[in-house]
Amino acid sequence: MLRRWGGLVCLDAGVSDPLKQPPLSAAPKAPAASPLRARLTAPRTRALALCGVLAAALFAVAGLVPLPYTLTWPGTTADVLGQYQGKPVLTVTGAPARSTEGQLRMVTISATNPGERTTLWKAMSAWFDRGEAVLPSEAVYPQSDPAKAEQVTAQQMTQSQDSATVAALAYLHLSSDQVKVTVDLGDIGGPSAGQMLALGIVDELAGDGQGGDLSGGKVIAGTGTIDADGTVGAVGGVPLKTQAAARDGATVFLVPKGECTDAKVNTPAGLRLVPVTTLAGAVDALKALKSGGQVPSC
Template sequence: MTRQTWTAVVSALVLIILAGVIAFTPIPYVAWDPGVTNDVLGQFDGADEITVHGAETAETSGSLLLTSVSVTSSSATLTLPSALLSYARQVRDVVPRDWAYPVGRSGADLSGDAAMRLNEAQESATVAALNAAGIAVQENPVVDSVSTGGPSYELLQTGDIIETVNDTAVRTADEVNTVIRSLAVGATADFGIVRGGSTMTVSVITQASSTDRSVPRVGVTMRPGYRYEPQVEFNVPDVADESSGLVLSLAIYDKLRSEDLMSSRVVAGTGTIEANGTVGAVSGIAERMSGAERDGAEVFLVPAANCSEATEVTTGMEIVRVSRLSDAVSSLDALSQGRAEAVPRC
């Protein structure tokens, strides 16, 4: 065998070895695929996914699908060839692994965070739907955290709904802080609260702020909270998260109004929602749209902020641009009435 032949053979072997290393070496990325969909107007484990108690409800028709993204599991790996193949496909994205699984966060941590965000999304979805249906909702600040060792420690609790401070009605955290700041350091703040459905008064002696000794503090943080008569029971599967807010709100609203909203269609969508009805952007639009079309959706509701991504996806579904819950309602009504030209598009 000549020297040139040996060189060629060795070079080929090196290339084969390098190709093998590249093919099987994991890279710090994960793949997104179209995930499962779920009909929130249907049942899960033998019970309705959404039940409204304490208000008159109506029968619904059709299906309302929440959508999801399937992510490479935390225990699996992605190789360069599979990442390149994923990147080349329209309905499969590749993102940095740390984006999906932050360093230093355990699976239990991530699950806890997801559960908290889903609870917040469900409350926002409920409030937005009740407002849209004309049902009274009262806003009150809720205790979000209590400083350990602070003036409110073991007095106020996370989840307490604050109605009054020193007999002054309060509706926001700012109003609570205004009353507290009007007091002297060492004065008593009487909180009229609702805890577990019971009304009570909790007295807290203010302490000086660590940054300004003349400013009183009670050592709590607050978030917006809401009180309303109808209660909404959620029985949704684990695929639901904060991106399901719009769909959850639509489902509640559909049950509360007398006219059928779906009109026997299969409607899918995505988007976060705020209590005031504002719809926010989500990630994985292409994957969500693909999963929805795969499962028979005829209409897809897209947050306005995601429109540029949605227009890059080839689909046979009706794509509807949504900025607020009211946009989704009016657009679905327009489609039911044959007024497709009145529907905002991406």
């Protein structure tokens, strides 16, 4: 016959209808010796065990089903005023470049390969790990095909470099016909380095405007896209980027203002979050930090 145990339909073989059992003796013995109870208990125990095994098997199989999510974790950082993989990140021609102290670090996140799906087990593990995050795959890789995904992120980086150059030169009132800037960040892709690249160009060409550096000799990190008009835009993976920044010595993190709430999730100790909306605002914030002025925090 069929019985339902915990919502599952399980085969309860060999269980008779207790209403059709022969009457018990007038002087029954202890319950442990009841033949009816013994006959009912063993099959039910087997049925429950079978249901448990089936449920565990279904759960295990479900845990292996690939999901449209990507695992991410804190990536590398690069000082845009220095070198990356043995080559200068910024090279300026057509205008004298300053020697700088301190660091302006752009920050990345690392992720599983495009097209690689995350299982439920891996996703559940990442939810409980501060050092990992689960993001929709399309948010990390607009293209699921690995070759196309690499091409898209490379194009985003190129556009970011161009916008950073235009924004920085416009801020400094310099002509792009006279000053040329080349950027080399190796195989790093995506648009989120824009703000820090623009700040690096400003620092190399003009500093704080009084002969000093924007960084004030400190390690400053940040993230954010940038438009040609200097607008700083939102990016993904900010909580992981703050961890990467703190790991590599940053004490200040410039974050797009609209992502302050995300940035405050598990903020590393000793890392100050400074909200920015424009390149000019970011420059002003760094100058104020250096001089001890008032600077907003997330």
